[in-house]
Amino acid sequence: MKVTIIGAGFSGLSLAYFLIKKGFQVEVFETKSSPGGLIQTIETDRGLVETAATSVLLTSDLEEIIKDININCFLPKKKSRKKYICVNHSPKRIPLKLIDLLSLFKGIVKLLLNKKKVAPLKNESLSSWSDRVFNSEVTKKLVSPAMTGIYADSANNLSASLVLKKVFTKEKKSRSKGPVNFKGGMGNFIQALEKFLIKNHVQFHYDSQVDDFNTISNPVVIATSYQQARELNIDLPIIPLKDVSSVTLFFDGTPPLEGFGTLFPLEENLSSQGVLFNTSMFEGRTKTGYSETWILSNKTDLSKDKLLELILEDRDKVFKTNESPVDSMIHHWPEAFPLYGKELEALLYKEPNLPKSVFLTGNYLGNLGLSGIIEQNKLLSIKMSQELI
Numbered sequence: 001m002k003v004t005i006i007g008a009g010f011s012g013l014s015l016a017y018f019l020i021k022k023g024f025q026v027e028v029f030e031t032k033s034s035p036g037g038l039i040q041t042i043e044t045d046r047g048l049v050e051t052a053a054t055s056v057l058l059t060s061d062l063e064e065i066i067k068d069i070n071i072n073c074f075l076p077k078k079k080s081r082k083k084y085i086c087v088n089h090s091p092k093r094i095p096l097k098l099i100d101l102l103s104l105f106k107g108i109v110k111l112l113l114n115k116k117k118v119a120p121l122k123n124e125s126l127s128s129w130s131d132r133v134f135n136s137e138v139t140k141k142l143v144s145p146a147m148t149g150i151y152a153d154s155a156n157n158l159s160a161s162l163v164l165k166k167v168f169t170k171e172k173k174s175r176s177k178g179p180v181n182f183k184g185g186m187g188n189f190i191q192a193l194e195k196f197l198i199k200n201h202v203q204f205h206y207d208s209q210v211d212d213f214n215t216i217s218n219p220v221v222i223a224t225s226y227q228q229a230r231e232l233n234i235d236l237p238i239i240p241l242k243d244v245s246s247v248t249l250f251f252d253g254t255p256p257l258e259g260f261g262t263l264f265p266l267e268e269n270l271s272s273q274g275v276l277f278n279t280s281m282f283e284g285r286t287k288t289g290y291s292e293t294w295i296l297s298n299k300t301d302l303s304k305d306k307l308l309e310l311i312l313e314d315r316d317k318v319f320k321t322n323e324s325p326v327d328s329m330i331h332h333w334p335e336a337f338p339l340y341g342k343e344l345e346a347l348l349y350k351e352p353n354l355p356k357s358v359f360l361t362g363n364y365l366g367n368l369g370l371s372g373i374i375e376q377n378k379l380l381s382i383k384m385s386q387e388l389i
């Protein structure tokens with residue numbers, strides 16, 4: 001049976017992989033002239049720039065894909081084990097006082113001994129959940145910055161049940177061996193996956209935007225962003241969307257700090273959400289000097305100069321350095337994903353109303369990260385083979 005996928009981003013490509021394994025014939029339509037969607041790697045004179053994801057969690061499903069598509073992955077360098085959170089504009093590996101560490105420990109024990117009792121309530125925000133299970137300092141200095149770094153909003157606005165889904169799910173979880181990247185970056189992974197799919201007779205139609213999926217007679221999977229699915233007249237409500245910018249800076253010399261990166265709690269009043277230390281994270285990121293990737297939300301309307309000015313101010317406050325970058329590259333992603341808040345929680349509580357033989361995948365169905373999208377697509381391929389074959 002033939003299936004049409006709309007969108008050749010990570011969601012569309014990884015679903016195509018699982019569908020061909022189930023014996024489906026697959027064709028993919030993509031507006032742009034190449035695959036990957038948000039994920040691209042740009043090779044510059046100074047090193048690699050990742051436009052969105054800088055790593056993916058290595059699960060057993062990803063290991064299977066990596067083996068099939070014949071690409072090597074890199075584990076992070078040892079020095080990237082150090083992760084920091086800012087306290088009073090100073091990066092700390094342990095951002096909590098002893099008394100708050102004790103609350104954290106007690107909360108973890110409660111989690112281990114009586115998961116049901118501490119499970120998130122319907123409509124509970126992440127901050128209320130964390131205050132309930134740990135305390136408000138743990139929320140402000142650890143839980144909120146950690147999740148803001150991923151979901152680009154404060155713990156007050158995030159839904160506890162959505163962002164903690166993996167912790168509380170009853171389904172068998174695929175264990176992760178930590179983040180990995182690939183020689184030549186995430187873009188090389190996308191290219192190897194596309195090559196494997198073409199070899200297995202998947203037909204790609206680039207520069208081919210689908211405006212009306214009702215004209216397609218096969219079963220259809222819409223593998224676009226939330227907003228793009230709404231533009232295809234899928235019955236999805238208006239919910240808040242996140243605009244995210246990723247800014248890669250290249251510097252000469254040696255980095256002010258080595259590790260994975262630093263997260264910034266909202267109370268620090270910085271413009272950025274956090275910074276990743278690319279050069280100390282994976283091999284082969286920079287040819288000379290070092291690079292950092294800064295993540296900011298709701299700043300996609302700012303000019304390049306203004307954005308750089310804000311980042312250099314943050315850099316000065318946190319790393320006490322006024323070094324100027326020798327090169328920089330900015331990627332704005334307006335409406336990249338929905339706010340993982342109460343509106344999305346309400347939407348996912350019941351299955352969206354879809355026309356017959358139309359399916360959805362994407363980063364708005366409870367899985368924002370790539371390893372979750374892989375898991376979601378494996379399950380979708382099983383559901384589709386049960387319903388369609």
Ligand SMILES: Cc1cc2nc3c(=O)[nH]c(=O)nc-3n(C[C@H](O)[C@H](O)[C@H](O)COP(=O)(O)OP(=O)(O)OC[C@H]3O[C@@H](n4cnc5c(N)ncnc54)[C@H](O)[C@@H]3O)c2cc1C
Nearest residue numbers: 007009010011030031037038052053054210224363369370
């Ligand atoms: C700055 C940033 C950093 C991130 N970092 C990480 C990370 O480190 N690790 C991680 O796991 N995740 C990360 N993520 C999340 C992850 O990158 C995304 O969730 C994922 O790439 C989304 O892929 P997608 O295919 O669902 O959507 P997209 O990448 O948006 O792809 C959708 C595709 O559909 C196409 N399309 C849309 N409408 C149509 C149409 N009508 N017809 C044809 N084609 C259409 C689009 O052109 C696009 O190519 C990050 C996200 C961002 C924004």
